[in-house]
Amino acid sequence: MSKIIVMTSGKGGVGKTTSSAAFATGLALRGFKTVVIDFDVGLRNLDLVMGCERRVVFDFINVINGEAKLSQALIKDKRIDNLYILPTSQTRDKDALTREGVERVLNDLSKEFDYILCDSPAGIERGALMSLYFADHAIIVTNPEVSSVRDSDRILGVLNSRSRRAEQGLEPVSQQLLLTRYDPERVEKGEMLKVDDVLEILAIPLLGVIPESQAVLRASNVGMPVILDEASNAGQAYTDAVGRFLGEEIEHRFVNPQKKGLFSRLLRRSA
């Protein structure tokens, strides 16, 4: 039986797609057969971040509408076995996501895959609701600033009231926090919220802290999930987070500012 994960945040631009790509890749690297689905109909991005945009023929919406078979729309990653991408349509809008259609596709995928990762669009409207409705587990992507924290809080409320598990009175959707774009030096100056501040308000377990890193943009631009950049802080942080997700106990890194010796100043360029 496969597990359905939703990567969601409420707010846009906090790193949902980056995290979805990294996380799905991380799970596949651990040997789990994983598919990542783009729910951001009309604003297709996941294929770019995964570097498969030139291989998209059919998409998620085609499958929902019965215009293509699932096997025709699934794109197999060229780098990693076990990793598949289900891109979305750029020409349609969120109304194309019907609950029955999404359920049918997820049911079909769950016969084959260990993990189904749903990359949610921003907002709390149809697209976001459909991406979280069937979820077993939610990863809440949050930036260390107040508006992102408030939106995450809102989406947690939506998960607790409008997901399938909530509606059917099943065990609630489990939730973990992924704090992204964290800059310990700015936190120290009081320009960003501390990890503890965010945890106090959201009151869910911390899955990981992803440091602000130039590697993320670099990776996106070349269509490579940042987790594959093993030298980067962000890549290592995602690897840790995947480990924690699978139940391993891994200490949180990148939470405190680096010691500022001459040595580290010279080496900082490598971040």
Next chain:
Amino acid sequence: MSSASQVAERDVPFQLRGNSFTMMVLKVHAPASPDFFTQLNIKVRQAPNFFRNAPVVLDFDDLPESVVFDLGAFVAQVRAHHLLPVGFQGGPRPVQEAALAVGLTPMPTGRVAKLEEVVKGPDPRAASAAAPQIMVEVVHRPAMVVTEPVRSGTQIYAEKSDLIITASVSPGAELLADGNIHVYGALRGRALAGVSGDATARIFCHSLEAEVVSVAGVYRVSEDIGSDFFKKPVQVFLRDGVLRMEPLKTA
């Protein structure tokens, strides 16, 4: 009034006092219209907690003399939408007689104040004052207990009871209770106690960081909550119609 007469007053088994209550008026234009209850339903669903069991006065002033409809069935339908018709105003004579026959109280016809979309909740006790034929049974209602954090955008209403939250209440969340509100965590959202008019209701919280606190419609916004109370254990209550705050002594 002398103190002697006050003592004497306590010895009698009842006290007769005047009081005024805010009630909604349901102005009936076309009771037989097939859309009447569909539209009423839409209206009620916009704020189910606000409308639930709210006493209403039916205004028949606009009905033509020639109107023919089954008033008994009409009132039953209104009740089915969780509104409690307690009285009526105006209308053709046959309609008035029918209204009296189903136990509605004739209300003096006056100018009706324009009702806003969101108004302070009406007092449920108004039902007993305006319509003595409806017996209000006073029963103990257990408090509503919420153990999970109350997230932004969530609204919780403890109808005719206290509300107890054993976690934090996020900014953008709203708590409503006819009775008291207790928050054993940080209160960062809005808390409205005594929403049906109970001026003795109170709000208790471990850490007051609220956006709005209100008792029986008297409110204070975050800006007006003094820094003396911010992030402190506090109780909020009404005294002489003024909202007051006091630190809670934690032993």
